[in-house]
Amino acid sequence: MDDSRQGTEEQAGRTASPSRVPLWRVFDPVWYLSRHPDAAAHMERLGMTDVQAYYLQYGGGLGHSPNVFFDENYYLALYPDVAAHVAAGGAPSGFAHYITHGYRSRSPHWLFDEERYRRIYPDLGDPSEPTPGFVNGYDHFLAHGDEEGRSAHRFFDKALYDANVDESPELAAQPGGPFRHFLRSGGAAGSTARLSWYFDPDWYLRTYPEVAEEVRNGVWSSALHHYLVNRLPWRYSPNPWFSEEFYTATYADALREIRDGRFRNGYDHFLRFGALEGRRPHQDVDLARYLEDPKVRASLKAVEFHDGFAHWVANRTRNPAVSMSEFDAEQHNKDAFCRMAEKRVAQFARSVLDFTVEGTPAVSVIMVIHDRFALTMTALASLRANFHGPIELILVDSGSTDRTRQLDRVVIGAKWLRFEENVGFLLGCNAAFSHVTARAVLFLNNDVVLGHEAVARASARLFSRRGVGAVGAKVIRTNGLLQEAGCIVWRNGATSGFMRDGDPDAPEANTVRDVDFCSGAFLMVRADCLSRLGGFDTAYAPAYYEETDLCVRLHKAGYRVLYDPNVVIEHLEYGTSGALQSEELIARNHKIFVEKHADWLGNKLDHSDAAAFFASRPGVSSGRILFIEDQVPLRTIGAGFVRSNDLVHGMSALGYEVTVFPLFPADLSLFEVMRAFPDNVEVLFDRGLEELPRFLQQRAGFYDLVWVGRTHNLHRLRAAFDDAGAAFPQRGLILDTEAVAAPRTLEQARVLRQPSAETLPELLRKELEPARSCQRVIAVNEIDAELIRQTGISNVATLGHVQTPRPTGRSWRERSGLFFLGALHDVATPNYDSLVWFVSEVLPLLQPQLPADARVTVAGHVAPGLDLSPLQHPLVDLVGPIDDSMPFYDRHRVFIAPTRFAGGIPFKLHEAAARGLPVVATALLCRQVGWVDGEEILSGGSDDAALFARQILALHTDETLWYRLRDAALRRIRLEHDPAEYQATLSGVLDGAMRHLRRSS
Template sequence: MSLSELPSVFDWHADAAGDRSGIPVWLRFDAEWYRARYPVAEDVLKAGDYPSALEYYLRVGQGLGHSPNKWFDESWYLATYADVAGTVASGEWSSGFQHYVLHGYKDRSPHWLFSEDYYRTFNPELTSFVFRAEGVANGYDHYLSGGECGYRSGSIFFDPAVFSYFSGRPGSADAASARSGGDRFYPEYGQFLGSAPGFADRCRTSWYFDPVWYLDHYPEVPDLIRGGEYGSALHHYITAGQYKGYSPQESFSEEFYRKKYPDVAECVTAGLFRCGYDHFLTAGAVEGRIPAPDVSLAQYASLATVRADIESGLFRDPYAHWIASTEKQDARFCADDLDEMDAKLAFCRLARGLAQGAARGGGLDFTCAGMPVVSVIMVLHNQFSLTLMALASLRDNFDGNIELIIIDSCSGDETVHLERYVHGAKIVHLNYNAGFLLSCNMALDSVTSNAVLYLNNDVRLAPGALRAALKRLQSDPRIGAVGGKIIRTNGLLQEAGSIIWRDGATFGYLRDHDPNCPEANFVRDVDYCSGAFLLVPAVLAKNLGGFDQSYCPAYFEEADFCVRLIRKGYRVVYDPSVVIEHLEFGSSTSAASMSLMQRNRRIFMTRQAEFLRHQLPAHLGNTVLGRSRRSERPRVLFIEDRVPLRTLGSGYVRSNDIVRSLARLGCAVTVFPINAHYHSLGRIYGDFPDTVEILFDRSATDLDGFLEERTGSFDAVWIGRTHNLARILPVLHKNSRYMPAKGFILDTEAVVSPRLLMRDRVLGPGGPRGDIEEKLRAEFECAYFCQQIVAVTTQEANFVRRAGHANVSVLGHALTTRPTPATFSERQGLLFVGSIIDDTSPNLDSLLWFMKEVMPLLRETLGDTVRLTAVGFRTPGVDLRGLREFDGIDVVDGADSLREFYDRHRVFVAPTRFAGGIPYKVHESAAFGVPVVASNVLIGQLGWKAGRDLLSGGEPDAATFAAAVTDLYRDEEVWMRVRCEALLRVEADCDPAKFDASVEEILEAARR
């Protein structure tokens, strides 16, 4: 091979001339590096046998398996690509590098620490159009030409940010060494590959490999490195260790993982994964699997801060987050709880500091101009600084009219001069200590608003707490009291609503738990809520005469008060959006408090004996049953693949609608995901009614214990998707004694067998076709367990019946028409909405077909300016490079709101070639007033009339589809007619009221 044999686009002549502009970094021959790396070459060159290192490499080095620079690894390339190694051995290519330069650069990886597929998949915006515009040859060229400066990564084992943190920390002995080995445009990657011997083994390059532990644990590896066989510990692990069963770091045991999960071991043996760690990083970490003994990620992954960091992209998975917090010793994730005494002292110290500020700032103004929205009763006995902090948080919390009524029960501190600091309040100073109860009743006589809030002086309200409580109180005239989530100063729960046991004892639900745990974050009716924050309609409080004076001076008065409300038919509601920080016992100074509690408990048992008889016995096993007041409506466990967020598409919108419908019907709903996925809590809670319990921190591995824990908690179980029922059926059998005898519902979402046969007809068989009847029987073999089966269309219900099940109901979609206002002339472009879950997704197939077959025809008729916008959720790691290579498409990876897209585009396209279920995207597009061109596959599922409700794109057929799009795109009259007819069809087919009625019928049918 000579220089002239290389293609001009990779012109090595420029290297000799010193002009390297436009030449990929990986193509440049590095003479200095080459001579240092290969001593044999240095000896020959010193002897003058060759004019240059490049000439020696071309004539001799290639044949010896030398690499031309640090960016390309010849040995690894040949070992990885056996076809190339064969052609090099036969003399077709002089080296693996020659193959890469001429052909391999397009889709193969050049180095063990860089994957072209990984780089392009996790940076989907980097298309061939981008590369051409920037003048780069491929992903590796882009990476080395500056892409890494954006802290992109070309390998899961090399994160520039992590490497930079460990190699360049201030004071690090390796910092200077790291900087000296770098390059201008590829600093971290270049530093690592070009570092001095031993440097690469002193610091991490990612959260997934620990070189120090690896070398210490495998003492033979340092010898191999010293012998020149490997350049570093990471080099050894990636190229050899993972294939030999080595573990990458202390927190992952290859041996343990394969033994604990036999399915993984089978996959590794079959060659589906390189090792158990490969499986763990691909799927196991997000599935919640255990990486090593005593390393459980489930609880850690449920922390709100962890989930938020993963959702924002700071970490790939909870395992990396855990490693990072351990390495960095981040106090936010310390396993040890904050000492409560220290937390209380800090709370009081903060209050004292705020009190000084209030004295200088002119005080707090509670002057009430006009009718007050709420009357706040606060009873004081000393604790001046705490009082000011509580009042400051109240004033900051709510800017409406507050009638503040304060009873100072014989304080001896600065509280006696409270008027200097608080203006506009009704303050009564008593010359005796009347106690909490009598003081509250005294203040009640002064209340003039419609709502009264009993508020302790040792609390601090979270933003929006009072407004949220008022909104809840006003939402239902049957609500007699609203309480909130009370958090102690150590950051753990004091209570999330409280339970009254049969013996009169009380129990704060979830005490000492994380306030972000799912069990604490849904609205429910409870036995009582703490008087530290208790909002009540004023008329009810007065009719009841306030607190019962039998409980003077305090304790059990709020429990008795709530019971009296319940006995009169009112609800006591716990609302987790009402958040209060409480200095527990901060207001109690009585040495005889325990004795007083016992006395008042006996009074409570006597006065409320009839109520207590129907309460649960005092036992921790009854906690889940006792946390909510029992309703006549069913309690439903809703099981799905994952938490069904609406932005996910793929049937999850419909599942979300079912949950919403059950909540509207008054059911107590618990959502249990089979697979663990990580989303911010704000995103999760914002997508569901606040009465729904969403167990975002659970997965299939927890179901066994969960069903036993929730014995007697459910009246019905709604299981989404047939494959989920098949997966959990053994667990359901095992735990049947803890569950209802009937009330099981299988929601098929989509019948899979016909779709797979349809896919085989389109793409070619992916396996043995078999008989449709046989496939249907196999698909629904597990359905016998359920009393009711739900199909999404009449067509699919018939498939279920063909499988031998007659107990089938049909439940479609729930949609309200909301046509977007833009006119025909104000819109342009085509729109596609649909999720891409994996590489075999029908949505991905339809987009690829449309861009390849239909878009060229459309550009001939509509012009080159016409573009398709494809919007939808994409599972991380799904490769969209093939789609993005087409000109004329804009891919939007998820969107919080689709309305702006529907308002901007003129025609919606649904070129699906194989699918099951019912196309929500067509219903939604029509509901937003965007006319649709759909394939006959979807039209058949919808049962709509082609030419009236939408236009047909054939089976699909490219010419037919293009012609239909052109008609809609050009003819405003056709566009308006189809738009109007489609809106009418959505109103008829997707009426939410009919949807709710169907859900209730299904639920009742399953329970009969």
């Protein structure tokens, strides 16, 4: 290559080892002539013999590829901006662009996805930074990843390649893995073998015979090549279980984004997002329902398949006789629900359900009944077992003809209203309301089973604050899917159950929020509100729109209607509506509703799937915050996540609507999440960085503020924010540094005797560069705040930890031993280093002098697979994660914090002091908290094992010193970490950010 080209290539490859050139950069003259046979004839006419020179002068401009690893035509087709740049003379070819610019993030071949490769293999480092020792991810993959069996593309699976492709001995002997072998062989296996579950070459060639003809004529190397490279991708479906026509016709949002150029075709959208969302890929494939199968879920958790669709295709391929009817089980489940109700009836033969009330009832329950005796008994038994307080049960027999007429023999203490005809839900409820004496009225269907404490929870929510008029439940159908998580009213008066057919455990369905209305299957309303509004409007009799109208009238009267996911019912949908179902009746009542509430409907959204999330949250809050962290900030995992958890709680308490979005999803359950956060916080525990750009686009305009926890995440998020474009709220970006890392980096290098080529100012500038675009930067203490200001960033606020003194009760004499609490995420972390140093250097000095019963307890989160052998010692008890730390603080005498390098403020030190356990810490931590050696804490010096041991021994043996330090530290906690002051500071930060947004809008 010429000197200028060679120079740019060296520039592109300067991060790699000087002795190794990336394979994608090497020009291959033999392959080039075999791939472009016309080049040889042209060279002969020109009198040229140097193939590489010919490529540089002519071939690149003719659309030739320089080697088997780079596809020129694919690169230009995939990136129209590059094609335009080349056409305008900005670069001689797509390959020239790739080696100078594109290698950083773009994909050079139709079977390699640079962004995906860097994202799914975190050991390659931050995706926004160069791969250590390699030019890019493709360089790493060709050098190592291919042979290691790493995945470079969804459409190329090493296991399937190995199972379905018989390599020749000559090919198998060549260097590299299956990817290089596939390319070197010419890629013909893309027509003859299944290389992934996402593409069926045999079906494809049979379905599109014109493609088969083009493959035979050498236009394409294989069916797979055609599918991934052709210029009209929306015309072709990849397998019998995905239909481009069906998908784009069904999902208008996907079609719009395809037309906008965000996705290549419907399948591209489906694989990146639709499959994760449970969308239908084909009219005969209900993927969401398929994923309810426990076996499927277990297989996906075991990472046997990338997603549920791959599992589906594999299952159909291996078991072609299996049909979708196996999974379309709702009617079967309904029948089973009814059969179980019938089977339960006998248990009431010799007993009764007693609803007798003495005194004032806590709740009045109105149930309208028309036949279905067994279902009614099941519902009433569920009600009686669910709530043990006084229930005023008002039963309305609406013209029943079955055993319901003798229901009073087994249900005593109820008030009865009997009608000879079926008057319907509305008129029956209004008739019953005149008999209500409780302050809360529960409208309850007779085809439901109540979840744990549903009545008590709804009542508590109803009276939790002024202004709440009604509370509704999470309604789950008999197939285990949602009927509704609150309901939506659209501008045209149509209604929708939010997340119908969705997973009841989905994060979006599990936040307490204001809603337009909740269905009457379970609707608890304040009796005084009902009295003021006159009950249901009889214009809607006999049924439909009555509860919608009631809730709208509550809104107009200034009351709130809340959806509470903690209130759960199972509902046999349409189990009792019977003959009242009528399209004409629905149409009539819809017209009444629209005419009556035209003013209110004018402020609602137009009906569309894309707007459902926005429409499901009509409430007004202090502001909406997207809270981004490394992972879901559970208190049990330490490492600053306790502080993040406190922040989320604080934001919620201030009235902000908060969504927590982790960059790295963890294998958590809804149970764990609900225990850890307020019930009005949306925690997207099943998401990750890959979904963030799409998520931001889906919720464009929803969030006022984006709170990013930890500076390294702001580096990591650059690409996602760029991909989101205008959907990202740039003016509301707040960075919570959690800890400034630069000093820790230098201290770590000093402690570990590692050379450091950069100074503190250089490290600070590099670390905090992204913070310059933030509206506000948060430091955890004034030390960090000053470091941030030294970089020229002035919009800094300080927000530390919140801590409430709760000293444990045992005396000094009742305690013994040392306690360490901290997360162990990696061998390079401060906690791991501190424990290794303590066990190897300090403990041998302590062991001969400690009492025989004194042991060292180490507790906290431990990363899977972490090597704990350096921490093994006869005196050390490694107990791992603990749910309750109080018993450990209560029985130990000394808390140890032997941290040799760290940033920010050590939360564990404050927590120990707040629990009344005195601390021995390194001088570094003493400086960070600002406590004085011998007054509130004992300092073990800097990397001084002998001093650290002496201080522990002094605290462990001196009762007077122990009590003096304990009392002084508790005073500092009360003074410096008062919850009220913490909340006021957080309020000031957020209120200031909101004011700034309002001024700039």
